[in-house]
Every structure is written in C-alpha cells, then in structure tokens.
Amino acid sequence: MKRLRAFVNGVDIQRFRTWFQLFAFVLLVYSGYLYIDLGNSLPVFACGFNDAGRGGVCYLLPLQHQTHIPWESLFSWRALGLVTGFLTFFAWLLVLNKAWCGYVCPLGAIQDWMTALRRRLRLRYSVYSLESFTRLKKVKYILLVLLILIPFAISNPVEGLPHVPEDMATPFCTICPARMVIPAFTGDFSQWTLDFSTVTALVMTSLGMAILGIFFVGALVNKRFFCFFCPMSALQALFSNIALLKLRKDGDKCTRCGDCYRVCDMQIKAIADDVERKILIEDDCMMCLKCVAACPEEGCLKATFMGIPVYEATEEGFFRRQQRRGGE
Amino acid sequence: MPEFRGALPLAPLLLLPALAAATEPLWFSDLPPTAEWTEKTLRAHGGLVERGRGGVSVKRLWLRAGDDPAHASYLPMPAGEVVAEGPEREPVAPKPFSAEAGGGIRFEMPEEGFYNAYLLSREVRDGTLETRVVKAEVLMHSCANGHDRRFTEGRMPPRVTAGVPFELVRERKPDEDFHSRAASGEPIAFLALNQGEPVAGAEVRLISNTGWGKTVITGPDGRAEFRMVRDYFTDWPEFDKRRRQDYLVLAEYRRPLEGELDGRPYAQAHYSATLAGTYYPAEPEYQSYLYGLGVMLLAATLSVGGVYHYRLRQRRPERRETFDEKA
Ligand code: SF4
Ligand code: SF4
Ligand code: SF4
Numbered sequence: 001m002k003r004l005r006a007f008v009n010g011v012d013i014q015r016f017r018t019w020f021q022l023f024a025f026v027l028l029v030y031s032g033y034l035y036i037d038l039g040n041s042l043p044v045f046a047c048g049f050n051d052a053g054r055g056g057v058c059y060l061l062p063l064q065h066q067t068h069i070p071w072e073s074l075f076s077w078r079a080l081g082l083v084t085g086f087l088t089f090f091a092w093l094l095v096l097n098k099a100w101c102g103y104v105c106p107l108g109a110i111q112d113w114m115t116a117l118r119r120r121l122r123l124r125y126s127v128y129s130l131e132s133f134t135r136l137k138k139v140k141y142i143l144l145v146l147l148i149l150i151p152f153a154i155s156n157p158v159e160g161l162p163h164v165p166e167d168m169a170t171p172f173c174t175i176c177p178a179r180m181v182i183p184a185f186t187g188d189f190s191q192w193t194l195d196f197s198t199v200t201a202l203v204m205t206s207l208g209m210a211i212l213g214i215f216f217v218g219a220l221v222n223k224r225f226f227c228f229f230c231p232m233s234a235l236q237a238l239f240s241n242i243a244l245l246k247l248r249k250d251g252d253k254c255t256r257c258g259d260c261y262r263v264c265d266m267q268i269k270a271i272a273d274d275v276e277r278k279i280l281i282e283d284d285c286m287m288c289l290k291c292v293a294a295c296p297e298e299g300c301l302k303a304t305f306m307g308i309p310v311y312e313a314t315e316e317g318f319f320r321r322q323q324r325r326g327g328e
Numbered sequence: 329m330p331e332f333r334g335a336l337p338l339a340p341l342l343l344l345p346a347l348a349a350a351t352e353p354l355w356f357s358d359l360p361p362t363a364e365w366t367e368k369t370l371r372a373h374g375g376l377v378e379r380g381r382g383g384v385s386v387k388r389l390w391l392r393a394g395d396d397p398a399h400a401s402y403l404p405m406p407a408g409e410v411v412a413e414g415p416e417r418e419p420v421a422p423k424p425f426s427a428e429a430g431g432g433i434r435f436e437m438p439e440e441g442f443y444n445a446y447l448l449s450r451e452v453r454d455g456t457l458e459t460r461v462v463k464a465e466v467l468m469h470s471c472a473n474g475h476d477r478r479f480t481e482g483r484m485p486p487r488v489t490a491g492v493p494f495e496l497v498r499e500r501k502p503d504e505d506f507h508s509r510a511a512s513g514e515p516i517a518f519l520a521l522n523q524g525e526p527v528a529g530a531e532v533r534l535i536s537n538t539g540w541g542k543t544v545i546t547g548p549d550g551r552a553e554f555r556m557v558r559d560y561f562t563d564w565p566e567f568d569k570r571r572r573q574d575y576l577v578l579a580e581y582r583r584p585l586e587g588e589l590d591g592r593p594y595a596q597a598h599y600s601a602t603l604a605g606t607y608y609p610a611e612p613e614y615q616s617y618l619y620g621l622g623v624m625l626l627a628a629t630l631s632v633g634g635v636y637h638y639r640l641r642q643r644r645p646e647r648r649e650t651f652d653e654k655a
Binding site: 032037076196211216 | 382383471472474475476477478503505564567568569570611614615616617619620621623624625626627628629630631632635638639
C-alpha cells in the first residue's frame with residue numbers, strides 16, 4: 001500500500017492529465033458514433049451542437065431550455081425536467097468536482113493544446129494583472145445569471161416592458177465558442193455562420209463569431225483564456241465545497257515558496273498565499289493538481305476523495321519529477 | 329365546402345361511401361381554423377400540439393378539403409373508419425371531434441416517435457371501387473425526453489399500417505432526426521405503397537403553400553422525388569425563418585380488379601391517398617458563412633493587434649504581484 005502511495009504521489013501529473021484529457025475528448029466528442037451517451041447534464045462543454053459525435057451534452061444547453069418556462073409551470077410537472085436535470089448535473093459534479101475542467105472538458109483540452117502550440121511556436125504568454133483578474137473573474141457569474149434569466153424572461157413577459165426576442169432563447173450557446181469549435185472536430189462547420197433573419201439573431205451570431213476570433217487569439221497567448229469567463233465554472237463553483245474530491249492545504253507546512261502559484265494556469269494566488277483555509281478550491285481552480293505536483297513540502301498540498309488522500313505533495317515525488325524533467 | 333355526391337348532408341350514417349365520392353381531395357392538417365383554437369396549441373417539434381391530462385401531448389388533426397394548402401376549407405368530420413398507430417405499432421384510438429369551425433380527430437401521443445392516423449373509405453361507383461385514404465404522419469418529440477441516438481434512429485424509419493390499402497410515405501433523409509424539417513429548395517421524396525408494396529405508375533402530385541404544383545409518375549420503386557419550391561419572398565424586416573408553410577401530396581392510381589362490395593360489382597379499382605406536411609425557409613436563405621468568417625477574422629486580427637500593442641507598451645510583462653510576506 002505504502003509503495004503504491006509512493007508511486008502515485010511520484011507520477012508526472014501533467015503527462016497523466018494530457019492522456020486523460022485526450023481520452024475524455026474522444027469520449028465526449030466522438031463516442032456518439034458508437035451510440036455512447038452520458039446524458040445531457042454533464043458539467044463540461046461537451047457541446048450539444050455536435051450532433052453526430054457527442055457522447056454526452058453540456059448541462060448549460062438543457063438548463064437554458066428548462067428555464068424557458070412560464071412562472072406557473074415552475075410548480076407543475078414541467079419543472080420536473082429542471083429538477084432532474086439539476087440533480088444529475090449535481091451528481092456528476094459531486095464526484096469529480098472542478099477536476100471536470102482540468103481533466104475532462106473538451107474545450108479546456110483544446111485550450112491546453114493551444115498553449116502547447118504556443119510553446120512550440122516560442123511565443124510569449126500573457127497574464128492578467130491582479131486588478132484585471134479580480135474584475136474579469138466576475139464576468140462568468142454575470143453570464144450565468146443572464147443565461148438563466150433571459151430564457152425565463154422570454155417565457156414570462158412583463159406588461160409594459162419590451163418582450164425579449166425568441167432568438168435569445170439559448171443566449172449563452174449563441175455566443176459560446178464551443179458551439180463552433182467542438183462540432184468542427186467532426187467536420188461540421190454549420191455553426192460558423194451569421195444569421196440574418198432578425199436583428200437579434202444577427203447581433204447574437206456576430207457576437208458569437210467575434211468571440212470565436214478572440215478565443216483563438218486569447219487561448220494562444222493566455223493559458224485557459226476562456227475558462228476565466230466560463231459560466232459552467234461559475235455554476236460548478238457554487239457547489240464545489242460540498243463535492244467529494246477536494247484540494248486541501250496544510251498551512252503549517254507551507255513555506256510560501258510560491259512554486260504552486262507559478263505553475264498554476266489559472267493564476268490562483270491564494271494557493272500560495274492562504275495558509276489559513278484547509279480546503280482551497282477557488283472558483284477558477286480546475287483541479288489540475290499541478291500545484292500539488294510542484295509543492296516540495298511533505299503533505300502540504302493534497303487532493304482527497306471523501307477525506308482519503310489520492311494525490312499528495314511529497315519530497316520524494318517532487319524530486320522524482322524534478323529528475324525526470326532534468327533528464328528530458 | 330367540397331361537393332359530396334350522395335346524401336352527405338342529410339344522412340350522416342351514409343357518410344362513409346360519400347367520403348369516397350368527394351371530388352375534392354381531403355387531408356388532415358394540425359393548423360387550427362381560428363385564432364381561438366390556435367391559442368390552445370403549443371409549438372413542438374413535429375408541429376402544433378395541445379397539452380392533455382398529466383402533461384401528455386395531444387394531437388388535433390382537422391379535416392380539410394381542396395388542393396390549395398393555404399386556403400383549403402375545414403370540414404365537419406364525417407363518419408368513417410379511423411385507424412391510428414403509435415411509434416411501436418401500438419394501436420391508438422383517435423376520438424373524432426366536431427366544432428363549429430370544423431372537425432377531425434384527436435389522440436394522445438405519450439411516446440416519442442411517429443404516429444400514423446388514417447381516415448379510410450370505400451365505395452363502388454360506376455363499376456369502379458373507389459378507395460380513399462387520408463393519412464397524417466405526426467411526430468411527437470420533446471427535448472425533455474432526451475436525444476438518445478440509438479433510440480431516435482430506431483424510430484425514424486417510416487412505417488405502413490397493416491390493412492391500409494394505399495398510402496403515401498415520406499422518405500427519410502440519411503441524417504434525419506427528430507429535429508429535422510423539410511426546407512424550401514431541398515429534395516423531398518415519397519413512396520406510393522399498396523400494403524407495403526411499391527406501386528409503379530402512380531400519379532403523385534405535390535402542391536406548395538402558394539399553389540405551386542408538380543406531378544411525378546412513380547417508377548417500379550414507387551418513388552416520387554420533388555425539389556421543394558422556394559416560394560416565400562418578403563421584405564427583409566418581415567422575414568421569418570420560423571415561418572411554417574404547408575404542402576400537400578396527392579397520389580392516385582387505377583388497376584383492374586374484379587369483385588363486389590355490398591352487392592355492387594366492380595371491374596377496376598381506383599385508389600387515392602393524401603398526406604400533408606410542413607416546410608420552412610432553408611438555412612442558406614438567411615445564414616452566411618462568408619460574413620461569419622469575416623467577423624471572426626476581423627475579431628482575431630483586432631485581438632492580435634491589441635496584444636501586440638499591449639506588449640509593445642509593457643516591456644516587462646512578467647507578473648508583478650508579490651506575496652504578502654508579513655501575513
Ligand atoms: S454552445 Fe456552449 S453552452 Fe451551449 S451546449 Fe455547446 S458547449 Fe454548452
Ligand atoms: S471552465 Fe473551461 S474547462 Fe471548465 S467547463 Fe468551462 S471551458 Fe470547460
Ligand atoms: S490551484 Fe492548483 S489545482 Fe487549481 S488550477 Fe491552480 S494549479 Fe490547478
């Protein structure tokens with residue numbers, strides 16, 4: 001058991017993650033061809049617009065449909081879909097917590113691949129200043145509120161106020177870059193269009209295509225560029241503290257060397273700075289566990305599942321990884 | 329109103345043969361005749377539905393007469409043999425209804441998939457057995473029931489109903505699913521089948537919402553293919569991509585057949601069948617790849633310019649935050 005622990009704690013988590021992401025990508029983007037279906041409440045961007053290949057569907061798509069509901073139906077059988085959809089999403093999230101983002105999300109993987117490409121191209125990467133970071137991270141919560149409120153407002157017009165157009169029925173999907181990017185992996189470019197049928201549709205699809213352009217450049221120069229703004233990340237964050245997989249820190253063992261912060265793609269400063277909190281899952285964290293791998297202090301950072309450590313910082317593991325890196 | 333020979337208005341019980349003798353085509357449509365009836369409907373994949381007890385979808389099909397889909401009149405429901413089947417061939421019992429504005433049948437659709445409903449009639453007239461089949465193929469799909477592809481594919485193929493003498497079947501496209509819709513400018517094909525067997529030489533006519541029509545004679549495979557006409561032109565501000573248009577398909581054929589019905593002999597049989605459907609503006613009418621790519625490239629170029637400009641200004645873009653060592 002001890003040897004197994006030592007082996008796990010010594011693994012190259014980055015390499016493991018890369019392979020796991022590739023597996024998850026194939027599962028979520030192509031396994032539909034094999035009739036695999038993980039349902040439509042997944043806590044990642046397994047885009048529902050990838051009709052042919054999807055092996056499951058991102059929860060935000062049904063959520064926008066389900067909140068397109070008249071107020072009075074909220075207390076009828078029609079709300080059942082909303083409740084079961086949420087409970088399924090919650091059950092998925094309960095297991096992997098934010099590691100869905102670090103290990104499973106296809107759009108997350110694509111951003112990591114773009115980062116790898118940038119490295120190959122020897123381009124410099126950018127980071128946000130602390131002020132911009134604090135400001136920008138709020139965007140995802142605003143998007144989350146809007147994607148729930150807008151469909152609800154369409155179903156519940158208020159007298160005297162202008163009606164929200166039907167073309168805003170899935171407001172986030174229209175501007176989500178995954179809608180264009182993920183289906184493209186199965187050769188489906190049908191989403192790469194502007195819709196001229198109404199002014200709303202034109203504005204929304206133009207916004208979507210503009211965001212796609214920004215996404216390509218942003219993800220090339222900024223690690224996990226889109227994830228900072230992702231409403232799925234915001235929704236996950238609301239429940240991440242009760243999920244079974246946790247990222248823990250023993251502040252007493254922390255020397256505040258800052259190694260964890262330096263390797264963190266999400267610029268989470270608290271991972272190095274905070275020595276008080278025992279559970280350290282910030283809303284942007286994707287539980288990639290790179291920080292655990294980078295921590296040289298025995299047992300300082302660890303990932304636990306139902307309280308049982310599954311991957312923890314050890315001196316031995318740290319040096320093994322250093323040696324491997326040096327040998328490469 | 330269609331012209332019925334025989335005693336249609338006077339003797340409702342004799343309506344069954346009278347239906348066969350109606351000179352105008354009869355067909356089923358889910359489009360209600362009045363705004364009052366429309367208000368009771370909800371838009372769903374597969375057309376308009378009503379909400380029944382326990383939230384189940386209910387289809388109301390109105391009987392209409394005439395070969396102009398946009399203006400065909402609404403009829404009271406005549407007595408006739410009504411047959412319907414659910415997606416798993418389970419028998420469905422439609423209830424005839426009649427209202428001031430028209431009549432038809434109504435049935436619950438608890439299952440996902442295609443329901444077939446028919447109004448059948450037979451009559452011997454001038455030594456010919458006249459057989460008329462009014463058919464509706466109705467899709468029930470709610471996204472709330474999920475999108476299991478294996479399930480959907482299993483329920484996509486069209487079915488014929490045992491005992492129905494002649495019917496039209498809409499051929500499926502290879503990538504069709506419960507969300508697919510017929511569109512202007514795209515091909516659409518029908519099979520004319522007699523008890524499931526293809527009928528060669530049947531005359532199949534498709535009529536669009538604006539009255540455009542085309543006739544095709546079926547080959548040995550019983551197939552008639554059309555390209556749905558593009559007949560919706562409007563000023564751009566009024567353009568509605570969700571605009572529903574109705575099409576109507578009529579088919580008929582004759583064959584020598586000797587027999588007797590209710591003591592009346594015949595030497596040939598004449599079969600006629602109708603099937604109605606809906607079509608919508610095609611996506612290329614209002615979507616553009618070129619402009620889409622243009623906007624994307626413009627945004628990407630501006631982003632590259634922005635990043636470049638920012639980097640020029642910031643000679644040292646490294647992180648400047650420091651840790652609070654005293655904390
Ligand atoms: S467009 Fe984005 S939000 Fe919508 S289903 Fe696809 S991944 Fe989810
Ligand atoms: S935050 Fe990133 S990894 Fe997580 S769901 Fe959103 S896009 Fe995917
Ligand atoms: S805090 Fe750690 S686990 Fe979270 S994103 Fe940063 S490196 Fe990954």
